[in-house]
Amino acid sequence: MNPLQWLFSLLPGHISCDEFDERLDAYVDGELSFTGRVRMAMHRLICTACAAYAAAYAKTVGLVKASIESGNDPTADESVSEDLVQDILNKRMQGGNR
Amino acid sequence: MDAYRQDDETELLAALKANEARAYEFMVREYSGRLLAVIRGILRNEEDARECLQEAFLQAFRAIERFEGRAKLSSWLHRIAVNAALMRLRSRKRKAEASIDDLLPQFDGNEGRIDPAWQPPREEAPPLEAQDRKEIIHEAIAQLPENYRNVILLRDIQELSTDETAAALDLTPGAVKVRLHRARAALRVLLKSRLEDL
Numbered sequence: 268m269n270p271l272q273w274l275f276s277l278l279p280g281h282i283s284c285d286e287f288d289e290r291l292d293a294y295v296d297g298e299l300s301f302t303g304r305v306r307m308a309m310h311r312l313i314c315t316a317c318a319a320y321a322a323a324y325a326k327t328v329g330l331v332k333a334s335i336e337s338g339n340d341p342t343a344d345e346s347v348s349e350d351l352v353q354d355i356l357n358k359r360m361q362g363g364n365r
Numbered sequence: 366m367d368a369y370r371q372d373d374e375t376e377l378l379a380a381l382k383a384n385e386a387r388a389y390e391f392m393v394r395e396y397s398g399r400l401l402a403v404i405r406g407i408l409r410n411e412e413d414a415r416e417c418l419q420e421a422f423l424q425a426f427r428a429i430e431r432f433e434g435r436a437k438l439s440s441w442l443h444r445i446a447v448n449a450a451l452m453r454l455r456s457r458k459r460k461a462e463a464s465i466d467d468l469l470p471q472f473d474g475n476e477g478r479i480d481p482a483w484q485p486p487r488e489e490a491p492p493l494e495a496q497d498r499k500e501i502i503h504e505a506i507a508q509l510p511e512n513y514r515n516v517i518l519l520r521d522i523q524e525l526s527t528d529e530t531a532a533a534l535d536l537t538p539g540a541v542k543v544r545l546h547r548a549r550a551a552l553r554v555l556l557k558s559r560l561e562d563l
């Protein structure tokens with residue numbers, strides 16, 4: 268802990284790096300209350316390690332969310348040939364189902 | 366062919382469990398388009414994607430008996446298909462599963478965060494194409510142990526709530542939160558070493 272962090276740690280509502288980490292998902296997912304968000308923002312101001320961590324963490328979550336189709340994209344190419352459908356059904360009949 | 370209701374899957378599920386051929390045909394026709402699109406996005410090779418779709422359906426056929434309908438059939442199939450595609454990608458790249466413990470953040474006894482302060486400067490590399498970036502992200506997700514990967518798929522890809530994810534995976538909401546946090550933290554570490562801007 269550096270002297271500035273120590274000073275801030277005396278303020279009411281201060282949270283530790285550990286607590287910051289515990290609340291990070293709720294923060295990134297927009298599930299924290301206003302007070303909760305303020306506490307996180309305060310911690311980011313005084314702790315560069317957590318600030319950098321949270322930025323990379325949020326970016327990671329964004330990248331992951333954008334990387335795989337959820338299966339609900341109306342513009343996706345959903346063409347399937349009849350022979351593929353038949354292949355799948357035949358495989359089941361050949362005992363692939365049990 | 367008779368259609369089954371989309372809003373209430375009880376009838377379809379019962380027919381699948383009773384091994385009724387028309388129910389299987391309905392399921393394959395109804396979902397294969399969407400699933401193939403999802404798999405194509407991961408494998409980017411038509412032949413591979415078609416094989417993977419067959420594999421995914423065979424897995425689903427074998428597992429349907431144990432499927433309890435706590436999640437929607439579509440999200441259950443989506444998870445099976447994405448897992449099959451990621452596993453195929455992982456073996457294509459010969460990547461091993463990562464140990465989650467090695468990838469979690471650490472704290473000193475004083476509640477402060479310990480992050481590796483110095484890291485060797487990365488060599489100048491040409492900027493990555495968007496598709497290559499996606500592939501790196503897919504590889505990282507594929508490296509997660511399955512019980513962490515499933516939570517990521519349900520929470521971050523399918524955007525189910527914590528409670529829905531808990532029900533689908535037969536976990537407590539608390540366990541879902543813990544796994545989601547560990548999985549995201551591990552992905553940050555896995556991606557950090559490969560994406561310049563992270």
Ligand SMILES: [Zn+2]
Pocket residue numbers: 283284285287310314316317318477478
């Ligand atoms: Zn901190």
